[in-house]
Amino acid sequence: MKRLFGKGILMIIDGHSHVTLPLEQHIEEMDRCGVDRTVLFSTSIHPETATTVEEIRNEMAELGKILSGQKSQTEARTRALQELLQAVRSYPDRYIGFGNVPIGMTQEETDRYIEKNIVGNGLAGMGEFTLASGSVAKLTPIFRSSTGFGSLPIWIHAFHPLHLKDIQDIAELAARHPSVPVIIGHLGGFFWMETLDLVKTIPNLYLDTSAYYSTLVLKIAIHELPEKCLFGVDRPYGDLELALEAFRKLCGDEAIARAVMGENMLGILNR
Numbered sequence: 540m541k542r543l544f545g546k547g548i549l550m551i552i553d554g555h556s557h558v559t560l561p562l563e564q565h566i567e568e569m570d571r572c573g574v575d576r577t578v579l580f581s582t583s584i585h586p587e588t589a590t591t592v593e594e595i596r597n598e599m600a601e602l603g604k605i606l607s608g609q610k611s612q613t614e615a616r617t618r619a620l621q622e623l624l625q626a627v628r629s630y631p632d633r634y635i636g637f638g639n640v641p642i643g644m645t646q647e648e649t650d651r652y653i654e655k656n657i658v659g660n661g662l663a664g665m666g667e668f669t670l671a672s673g674s675v676a677k678l679t680p681i682f683r684s685s686t687g688f689g690s691l692p693i694w695i696h697a698f699h700p701l702h703l704k705d706i707q708d709i710a711e712l713a714a715r716h717p718s719v720p721v722i723i724g725h726l727g728g729f730f731w732m733e734t735l736d737l738v739k740t741i742p743n744l745y746l747d748t749s750a751y752y753s754t755l756v757l758k759i760a761i762h763e764l765p766e767k768c769l770f771g772v773d774r775p776y777g778d779l780e781l782a783l784e785a786f787r788k789l790c791g792d793e794a795i796a797r798a799v800m801g802e803n804m805l806g807i808l809n810r
């Protein structure tokens with residue numbers, strides 16, 4: 540197998556992973572794998588600490604309670620944000636933070652929240668937005684706010700439960716806010732072909748490659764749209780070393796590797 544990249548050869552950025560504990564273990568793995576930076580997202584649960592199905596079920600039940608409102612969402616969000624900020628402040632030269640923003644607030648409330656919690660804390664973007672199908676329009680105040688705050692990138696989970704119509708709605712929002720980089724998570728899931736077509740035609744729409752369910756899909760995406768795909772791991776749901784191995788094998792070309800593994804994300808962050 541041809542080794543296209545390794546430590547020091549090119550800038551490698553994991554474009555999507557969640558806070559995992561302990562932080563040191565993640566940094567050590569990044570060091571070992573030659574990964575320079577990780578774009579880090581918050582999490583309300585820590586499934587990485589689970590070793591059995593029962594433990595995973597308990598963690599997911601906790602998430603279910605938060606999502607259904609049985610447990611305070613505000614409290615969970617505040618705790619997750621503090622944990623994210625602590626991680627980014629502990630490793631400022633390794634982590635780039637993207638912060639979550641509640642949806643369903645008015646424009647004024649959204650602006651205030653973003654100014655205080657995202658801009659005020661030096662976070663570089665917003666997400667991961669996980670929406671119910673049919674509710675993409677609720678992101679409109681977030682897009683408007685982003686434009687007002689220097690076009691902060693917006694990262695949206697686009698696997699289940701989103702359908703093609705939802706992804707089309709995201710694309711439409713992106714087209715209406717052309718200065719805002721919009722990252723569609725997980726290649727658009729089962730609708731990857733239609734998503735590729737949308738990303739091709741809308742300049743500010745990008746594709747995150749984490750949680751791909753087929754290496755064939757991944758291969759086609761990075762060869763079809765090398766200037767729009769972003770390497771991502773989705774730790775703890777994905778494994779950094781295995782994800783790198785897949786890209787090593789599938790990129791096939793150094794120019795593609797450079798773009799997908801780091802340059803595209805750098806371009807988004809350094810606008």
Ligand SMILES: [Zn+2]
Binds near residue numbers: 667696697724725
């Ligand atoms: Zn996701």
